[in-house]
Amino acid sequence: MKKRVSSEEVKLAALKRLKDRGVTLEDIAKIVYEMQVVYNRDLTMEQCLESVQKVLEKREIQHAILVGVELDILAEKKLLQEPLQTIIETDEGLFGVDETLAIGLVYGYGSIALTTFGYLDKDKIGIIKKLDTKNGKKVHTFLDDLVAGIAASASGRIAHLLRDVEEGEEKRAKENDEKFNEINVS
Amino acid sequence: MKKRVSSEEVKLAALKRLKDRGVTLEDIAKIVYEMQVVYNRDLTMEQCLESVQKVLEKREIQHAILVGVELDILAEKKLLQEPLQTIIETDEGLFGVDETLAIGLVYGYGSIALTTFGYLDKDKIGIIKKLDTKNGKKVHTFLDDLVAGIAASASGRIAHLLRDVEEGEEKRAKENDEKFNEINVS
Amino acid sequence: MKKRVSSEEVKLAALKRLKDRGVTLEDIAKIVYEMQVVYNRDLTMEQCLESVQKVLEKREIQHAILVGVELDILAEKKLLQEPLQTIIETDEGLFGVDETLAIGLVYGYGSIALTTFGYLDKDKIGIIKKLDTKNGKKVHTFLDDLVAGIAASASGRIAHLLRDVEEGEEKRAKENDEKFNEINVS
Amino acid sequence: MKKRVSSEEVKLAALKRLKDRGVTLEDIAKIVYEMQVVYNRDLTMEQCLESVQKVLEKREIQHAILVGVELDILAEKKLLQEPLQTIIETDEGLFGVDETLAIGLVYGYGSIALTTFGYLDKDKIGIIKKLDTKNGKKVHTFLDDLVAGIAASASGRIAHLLRDVEEGEEKRAKENDEKFNEINVS
Numbered sequence: 001m002k003k004r005v006s007s008e009e010v011k012l013a014a015l016k017r018l019k020d021r022g023v024t025l026e027d028i029a030k031i032v033y034e035m036q037v038v039y040n041r042d043l044t045m046e047q048c049l050e051s052v053q054k055v056l057e058k059r060e061i062q063h064a065i066l067v068g069v070e071l072d073i074l075a076e077k078k079l080l081q082e083p084l085q086t087i088i089e090t091d092e093g094l095f096g097v098d099e100t101l102a103i104g105l106v107y108g109y110g111s112i113a114l115t116t117f118g119y120l121d122k123d124k125i126g127i128i129k130k131l132d133t134k135n136g137k138k139v140h141t142f143l144d145d146l147v148a149g150i151a152a153s154a155s156g157r158i159a160h161l162l163r164d165v166e167e168g169e170e171k172r173a174k175e176n177d178e179k180f181n182e183i184n185v186s
Numbered sequence: 187m188k189k190r191v192s193s194e195e196v197k198l199a200a201l202k203r204l205k206d207r208g209v210t211l212e213d214i215a216k217i218v219y220e221m222q223v224v225y226n227r228d229l230t231m232e233q234c235l236e237s238v239q240k241v242l243e244k245r246e247i248q249h250a251i252l253v254g255v256e257l258d259i260l261a262e263k264k265l266l267q268e269p270l271q272t273i274i275e276t277d278e279g280l281f282g283v284d285e286t287l288a289i290g291l292v293y294g295y296g297s298i299a300l301t302t303f304g305y306l307d308k309d310k311i312g313i314i315k316k317l318d319t320k321n322g323k324k325v326h327t328f329l330d331d332l333v334a335g336i337a338a339s340a341s342g343r344i345a346h347l348l349r350d351v352e353e354g355e356e357k358r359a360k361e362n363d364e365k366f367n368e369i370n371v372s
Numbered sequence: 373m374k375k376r377v378s379s380e381e382v383k384l385a386a387l388k389r390l391k392d393r394g395v396t397l398e399d400i401a402k403i404v405y406e407m408q409v410v411y412n413r414d415l416t417m418e419q420c421l422e423s424v425q426k427v428l429e430k431r432e433i434q435h436a437i438l439v440g441v442e443l444d445i446l447a448e449k450k451l452l453q454e455p456l457q458t459i460i461e462t463d464e465g466l467f468g469v470d471e472t473l474a475i476g477l478v479y480g481y482g483s484i485a486l487t488t489f490g491y492l493d494k495d496k497i498g499i500i501k502k503l504d505t506k507n508g509k510k511v512h513t514f515l516d517d518l519v520a521g522i523a524a525s526a527s528g529r530i531a532h533l534l535r536d537v538e539e540g541e542e543k544r545a546k547e548n549d550e551k552f553n554e555i556n557v558s
Numbered sequence: 559m560k561k562r563v564s565s566e567e568v569k570l571a572a573l574k575r576l577k578d579r580g581v582t583l584e585d586i587a588k589i590v591y592e593m594q595v596v597y598n599r600d601l602t603m604e605q606c607l608e609s610v611q612k613v614l615e616k617r618e619i620q621h622a623i624l625v626g627v628e629l630d631i632l633a634e635k636k637l638l639q640e641p642l643q644t645i646i647e648t649d650e651g652l653f654g655v656d657e658t659l660a661i662g663l664v665y666g667y668g669s670i671a672l673t674t675f676g677y678l679d680k681d682k683i684g685i686i687k688k689l690d691t692k693n694g695k696k697v698h699t700f701l702d703d704l705v706a707g708i709a710a711s712a713s714g715r716i717a718h719l720l721r722d723v724e725e726g727e728e729k730r731a732k733e734n735d736e737k738f739n740e741i742n743v744s
Contacts, residue, residue, distance in 0.1 A: 005455040005464065007725055013455050039279075059718065060468040060668050066456045067469045071439070079451070083377040083385050084438045092377065094349060096432040097439050097473065099297035104472035107665035110618050111285035118304010160617065163280060167565055191641040191650065193539055199641050245532065246482050246654040252642045253655045257625070265637070269563040269571050270624045278563065282618040283625050283659065290658035293479035296432050346431065353379055411651075466721055471669035483657035490676010535652060 007059060014062035017069040021143055027127035028052045031151040032158065034125060035116055040162050051154040051161070061105045061150065068101055068142030075139040091132075091141040098142045102149030106156070113156025120148040193245060200248035203255040207329055213313035214238045217337040220311060221302055222344050229344070237340040237347070247291045247336065254287055254328030261325040277318075277327045284328045288335035292342070299342025306334040379431065386434035389441040393515055399499035400424045403523040404530065406497060407488055412534050423526040423533070433477045433522065440473055440514030447511040463504075463513040470514045474521030478528070485528025492520040565617065572620035575627040579701055585685035586610045589709040592683060593674055594716050601716070609712040609719070619663045619708065626659055626700030633697040649690075649699040656700045660707030664714070671714025678706040 018025075029048040037043045055061060074080050075088040087095055099121065106117045124132050124144070128151075131144040204211075215234040223229045241247060260266050261274040273281055285307065292303045310318050314334050317326040390397075401420040409415045427433060446452050447460040459467055471493065478489045496504050496516070500523070503516040576583075587606040595601045613619060632638050633646040645653055657679065664675045682690050686706050689698040 004462070005458050006728075007722070009455050010459070059466055060472075063459070063467055063469050064472070066459070067443070070452060070456055071443075074446070080442060083381050084442055086377050087382070087435070087438070090376070094296070094298070094346065094431055095435055096297040096476070097435050099301060100432075100436070100476035101469065101472060103297070103300060104468070104475075104669075108667070110280070110666075111282040111289070111662075112280070114289060115285060115304040115307035118301040118306075119308040120304075121301035122305040123309075160280060164565070170564075190648070191644050192542075193536070195641050196645070245652055246658075249645070249653055249655050250658070252645070253629070256638060256642055257629075260632070266628060269567050270628055272563050273568070273621070273624070276562070280617055281621055282662070283621050286618075286622070286659060286662035287655065290483075290654070290661075294481070296480075297476075350379070356378075466668070466670070466718060468669040471673060475669070475672060482652070483654040483661070484652070486661060486672075487657060487676040487679035490673040491680040492676075493673035494677040495681075532652060 010059065010062050010066070011057070014065040015056065017065055021069055021072070021140070023127055023131070023143065023147055025049060025052050025056070028147055028151050028154065031120070031126045031128065031147075032154045035120070035151070035155045036158050036162075039159065043158070043162070047158060047161075048154065051157045052150060055105075055109070055150055055153045055157060058105075058108070060108075061153070064101050064105055064149070065146055068098070068146045072139045072142050075141065076137060088141045089139055091139075095141070098145040101142065102145035105146070105149040106152050109153040109156030110160065111156075112159045113152045116155045117148055117152035120152060121145065124148075196245065196248050196252070197243070200251040201242065203251055207255055207258070207326070209313055209317070209329065209333055211235060211238050211242075214333055214337050214340065217306070217312045217314065217333075218340045218344065221306075221337070221341045222348075225345065226348050229348070233344065233347075234340065237343045238336060241291075241295070241336055241339045241343060244291075244294070246294075247339070250287050250291055250335070251332055254284070254332045258325045258328050261327065262323060274327045275325055277325075281327070284331040287328065288331035291332070291335040292338050295339040295342030296346065297342075298345045299338045302341045303334055303338035306338060307331065310334075382431065382434050382438070383429070386437040387428065389437055393441055393444070393512070395499055395503070395515065395519055397421060397424050397428070400519055400523050400526065403492070403498045403500065403519075404526045407492070407523070407527045408530050408534075411531065415530070415534070419530060419533075420526065423529045424522060427477075427481070427522055427525045427529060430477075430480070432480075433525070436473050436477055436521070437518055440470070440518045444511045444514050447513065448509060460513045461511055463511075467513070470517040473514065474517035477518070477521040478524050481525040481528030482532065483528075484531045485524045488527045489520055489524035492524060493517065496520075568617065568620050568624070569615070572623040573614065575623055579627055579630070579698070581685055581689070581701065581705055583607060583610050583614075586705055586709050586712065589678070589684045589686065589705075590712045590716065593678075593709070593713045594720075597717065598720050601720070605716065605719075606712065609715045610708060613663075613667070613708055613711045613715060616663075616666070618666075619711070622659050622663055622707070623704055626656070626704045630697045630700050633699065634695060646699045647697055649697075653699070656703040659700065660703035663704070663707040664710050667711040667714030668718065669714075670717045671710045674713045675706055675710035678710060679703065682706075 026049065029045055029052050032048040032051060033043060033045055036048070071080075071088060075085060078085060080088065086092075103114070103117065106113045120128060128144050128148050131140040131147065212235065215231055215238050218234040218237060219229060219231055222234070257266075257274060261271060264271060266274065289300070289303065292299045306314060310330070314330050314337070317330040317333065398421065401417055401424050404420040404423060405415060405417055408420070443452075443460060447457060450457060452460065475486070475489065478485045492500060500516050500520050503512040503519065584607065587603055587610050590606040590609060591601060591603055594606070629638075629646060633643060636643060638646065644650075661672070661675065664671045678686060682702070686702050686709075689702040689705065
């Protein structure tokens with residue numbers, strides 16, 4: 001029986017694909033920051049970067065990156081059968097498989113992630129815009145949606161996380177108030 | 187055995203709920219127009235309205251309207267148990283059930299519909315903006331997402347339809363060319 | 373600018389891929405029949421076949437077939453980069469991209485289609501079972517899920533259609549009753 | 559401004575709703591065990607129970623429980639407007655909103671969770687079967703799907719977790735082998 005691929009191997013390969021195709025985790029974190037800072041002024045780039053890294057730990061996200069980037073590269077090398085070759089090469093507007101693949105990633109991070117993905121797909125910013133701008137022979141039909149999916153997932157994750165932090169602070173503040181009151185009362 | 191509800195009855199009830207809550211089909215068609223005219227300058231309001239009507243023929247969309255509006259009304263009347271009452275009444279940002287319900291509608295109309303929904307959820311326009319603006323006692327926690335879902339579905343439907351029309355014209359143009367050539371040749 | 377691929381071309385290519393990989397529309401219709409006949413004894417194979425054909429008219433379904441079968445073939449020819457090559461070749465259980473792609477198809481046909489897909493993915497029947505049984509060098513990692521997705525979509529479509537037919541008959545029966553009563557009354 | 563509901567309050571309310579409607583976490587864990595033990599003979603009920611508890615920590619799952627159970631109870635008390643009252647009371651087959659709500663939960667746990675949900679929806683086992691069996695005045699239209707959704711999510715979670723455990727053991731075994739070899743070599 002063929003040896004099973006280890007999770008570590010899959011993860012490293014997915015991260016390498018992103019890097020090889022010109023996408024850094026910082027690029028993705030910047031999008032997350034831009035999407036989420038309006039809801040929380042104290043948000044830091046470190047939190048965004050950490051959220052992107054956490055999202056990239058997920059097996060199904062790594063698998064989607066491997067598949068999407070593979071298809072982009074094969075299209076660049078003109079190794080796909082027609083009419084798929086032309087559809088992917090020209091980033092045909094009604095194709096839909098690129099978004100379907102990316103949406104699969106996003107769903108796990110709640111409805112905020114899903115709506116953020118939809119927004120990023122229409123109003124491309126940062127590295128997504130750069131990828132979407134056709135330049136010469138590069139094909140990024142899947143990659144721009146994957147990056148939008150990762151950024152959207154990390155955004156959804158942060159929205160939930162910040163709520164937990166806020167509630168923790170409220171709880172502590174409340175406990176401090178109670179302690180203060182106790183002192184005053186006694 | 188209890189009598190089954192007829193499809194006609196469900197449809198009429200869903201349309202009535204929209205109207206009773208202040209949403210006309212024209213309001214929704216306007217959003218569709220705004221979202222799609224950038225891709226097709228010849229788009230007409232009639233086409234958008236017809237697309238909205240077609241989308242509203244779908245049983246699962248009618249059901250979602252009945253459920254969502256019912257919850258909005260019950261929240262207005264303060265008839266829900268806590269903490270659900272407060273969550274819906276305040277349109278709690280991390281609630282998510284309103285978007286989940288609406289996304290269910292949208293999926294059937296392809297990835298364009300899904301990304302349009304995400305966009306409308308973030309960048310509220312027209313009647314969606316009006317519904318989202320809290321005024322006094324009205325609760326529209328579900329309705330604004332439902333309307334975004336219907337508009338997004340109708341947008342996705344139009345994108346596919348217009349392609350069919352374009353191709354039909356190309357085909358006819360090509361046939362005309364061929365006929366013309368035949369004439370010239372003969 | 374590169375010429376756009378016509379819808380007709382995409383459709384024919386998708387149907388050809390299915391045939392080339394050993395899947396007939398009748399094979400898929402048989403699964404639909406088996407899944408739906410329990411809910412309606414009068415169901416015919418013709419209705420199931422027609423439903424499969426209608427589902428295959430959808431652009432996004434045709435695109436998913438083109439992508440999935442391409443990846444299966446590339447894996448057979450060992451033309452994918454590692455670790456993706458091994459993951460697809462061995463139909464790795466936690467891969468998930470195959471199901472994500474197929475679920476994208478299914479969503480448009482309502483929740484019955486979605487649950488039917490889940491069922492078929494676990495309890496493989498007919499041609500899906502045959503495809504899933506590894507024999508020698510053939511890779512069907514994507515194809516078995518695509519077929520399950522098409523069958524599930526056609527099943528969901530039929531469930532809704534049969535309801536419409538039933539209601540049409542009830543309506544006619546009721547009208548006949550009313551006419552009969554009118555006659556009796558007069 | 560109205561006080562925000564705390565996450566703790568939402569969580570406790572969701573768990574209470576399940577209990578009040580006759581569903582214990584053990585009931586759900588039993589379904590998880592039955593679905594997953596075929597893939598791993600060493601699976602324990604404790605692992606399944608822990609997985610169910612983890613899934614129930616998720617905000618969006620708690621929200622879905624609050625909404626679904628509320629609608630079941632309102633239908634029992636005949637407090638919904640027609641035709642929604644009849645649709646929910648009779649668990650109308652083409653309703654779909656119950657499954658849409660539950661599928662929202664499931665998506666976050668990968669494609670295994672989604673196909674397990676589809677399976678459980680068709681082949682009801684354990685507490686789901688019990689809930690689905692109409693007895694007198696109880697309405698469980700949403701609850702049976704919610705329980706299937708929680709069980710499916712916990713199943714997907716376990717499938718991924720067990721892989722991590724296996725790989726950890728393989729890694730340790732390999733390291734032990736290497737140490738052993740080192741000793742032998744020296």
